[in-house]
Amino acid sequence: MNINQGKKLSSFHQKKENKEKFLNFLSNGSSLLEEQLSFSKNGQQKIPLRSFSAKEIINSTNGFQERVGPYLYKGNFNEKNILVKKYERKKKMKRQHDYVIRDIVISSEISYHKNVLKIIGYCLEFERVALVYEYSQFDYLFNCIKFLTWERRLKIAIDIASVILYLHIEFPRPIIHRNLTSNNVILDKNGVVKLYNFECCIPLPIGKVKVQDDLMGTIGYLDPEYVRSNNVTLKSDVFSFGLFLLMLLCGKEIKVNYEGIYYCEDYGLISLENYAKMCIKNNKLEDNLIDSKILQEDQKKLKAFLNLALICAKNVGENRPNMIDVAKELQRIKKGELQSLLTTMECLIDWN
Incomplete structure (x- = not known):
């Protein structure tokens, strides 16, 4: 191949690459605008986002080069650190494109919340849209939970509850998160908890309390009613939040099967409520349901926190509280106002 032929081939590949970027930009941009219009007035984002080029990213x-988490890469743009989330192309995930677009829209609508990782832009020129966030040194909650005090754990519960509650009540149509796990929760360098990954979010139809959709979320945190019926509700988030509270309490993940049943070596398959009662009866709370690091804290607060987690994780959705009552109960626990339960709560466990 001579020099001229090489230049022509290089030019051909460059034109092909530019065309692909342009087509991706048009296709992804159209999807993004459509999604924006369905979630916000006139398609206007609450936080203006920058459109980055593929070359800039x-x-x-x-x-x-520097991977800092699943699909997350550290970068530096205009002398400022950024965090880029870019999915690999997976042929089997036909709906992945829709999830990423939704992640952008929901993130932009809620990014000013202090407990949400702030999105600053996106890139539409890749086949799978890339998201760009503000960067701050961070670690995943599951990596540092064992080192956190009781006060920090309670604060994290309150802060994440406020994000889920915002999704439930502050949008024209309530938004169900569907994937609340410790994998989507980080702590920044200042110890501030941040929730990210809103790709599984789904809005409720106007006037409806449930929406039917394919099963989405993380195994072990899934609402058993959602698994059985494919109907997801606001109470599905409450169920996942209950398991999240248990994780904060015991310092490790408590996962259940598709029927909402827990498995442990001592008792086999058992409901979470009965598991808690057996742990109390046999004096085995330490490190099974309550981290030994915090076991000597205010017993009334620990008991109330465990009780709340178990109520949230009930198998039947109508027996779970609404997220607003969960948030109120957490504030009561923080203040030590434990003389009586909220009318929407019940006492499931007791220990002296």
């Missing part, structure tokens, strides 16, 4: 991340 690739250069800022040095070709996606």
